[in-house]
Amino acid sequence: MGKFKHFLGIDVSKEYFDAVVILDENKQNAIHNQFINDYKGIQGLRKWLKEQGATCEDTFVCLEHTGMYGKLIIKYLISFKFDISVEMSLKIIRSIGVQRGKNDKVDAERIAYYAMKNVDEAVLYKAPRKEVDKIRNLLSLREKLVVTKASLLRNVKELKSFDLEVAKLSEKLQNNTIKGIDLDLKSIEKQLDKIINEDENLSKIFKITTSISGIGKVTALFLICFTNEFTIYSTPRQLACYAGVVPFEHTSGKSVRSKPKVHYMANKKLKKQLHMCALSAITSDPELRIYYNRKVEEGKSKMLVINNVRNKLVHRLCACIRENKMFEKKQVA
Known part of the structure; x- marks a missing residue:
């Protein structure tokens, strides 16, 4: 990505965002400004960048992942043809070493410096389609x-267990609320089905994903959202690492000899879903049931074997998506 001369770091909050642009790859030549987090503010950012001589062709933009607060900025910067990277805050913090002090201006400057230092390894942000955003x-x-x-x-x-009379009163009073929630849940299910059925690509991916033993509707939809329709992760191991189902070695010299463990930096929601999928697959898939029983009989920890099953499900899924075909169970004698 050697085409970039300027590097823009943006620290986003609910009401405003701080922007620092490093000009001509010179860390000492960093300029700060603050804008309201709305369309006028983003237009102001664009005008300010032009005044500094930074255009969409030669400026690389980096933001921290802040959920909904950064959505508007990302949307319009992409429409203005800027190249953008959206990174985890922890990744940025760890990459720039020991730092002292913190405020929005300093954070924006650190993000800009991170962008300049790591531009060659940066993964450009690809906005999810409107349908995927709706599903999420x-x-x-x-x-x-x-x-x-x-x-x-x-x-x-x-x-x-403590007061039956109060319990009955509470149950009576919240009965309509429970019924209302059930109706809302049914409406959400119908909306999700409609989005999937009306979109060719989503329908295809959903059918392939749910063809794998143990993976149900909700997990399939989470996978579609978190992988942006399986366009983010190029290998099964990358997706498995993201989902927190790959154990990593932790040794150092002769004194540190820990068992391999999954890393705490993972998508906990997806990890939980895959855990439930693994339990279901062990029950419904003869091949995985035999594998699970064999490993447990060998003395392996049940949790370790379940994690291996989660990993196998990810590899099955990625293989089916890559080859664009439904999963077929092996016939076990």
Whole structure:
């Protein structure tokens, strides 16, 4: 990416964002400005960059991943033809060593420096399609409703052990709320089905993903969202690492000899979904059931074997997506 001369770092918050541009690859030549986090602010950023002589052709942009707060900026900068990288804050912090002090201006400058230092290894951000964004938002809403419903039901169950009369009153009062949540959940399911069925690519990926033993509808949709329709991760190991199902060695000399463990930096939500998929696959897939029983009989930890099954599911999935075909169970004698 040697075409870039200028490097823009953006630190985003809810109401505004700080921008620092490093001009002519000179860390000492860094200029700061702050803008409101709306369309006018983004237009102001574009005008300010032009004043500094930084155009979309020679300026590389880097932002921290901040969820919804950065969506507007990313959307318009992409429409303005800027090349963008969206990185985890922890990755940026660790790459630039020991730092002292912190404020929005300093953070933006550090992001700009990170962009300049790592531009050759940077992965350009590819915005998900509108349909994938809809799925992600619906899944997020679904999760909140499921948690709310479970909390209400659990509260009544616990009350029954201490005060039956109060428990019955609570159950009666929240009955309409539970019914309303159930109706909303059904509506969300219908919307998700509609989006999948009306989009050719999503429908194809969804059918391939759910053809694999143990992987259900919700997990398939999470995978589609987190991998941006399987365009982000080029190998099964990359996806398995992201999902936190690959154990890593932890040794040093003769004194440090820990067992291989999965890394804590993983997508916990996807890891949890794959865990449930593995448990289901062990029950429904003869090949994986035989594998699980054999390894447990050999003395392997059950949790270790389940993690191996999760890893196998990821490899099966990536192979099917790569070859564009449905998964076929092996016939086990």
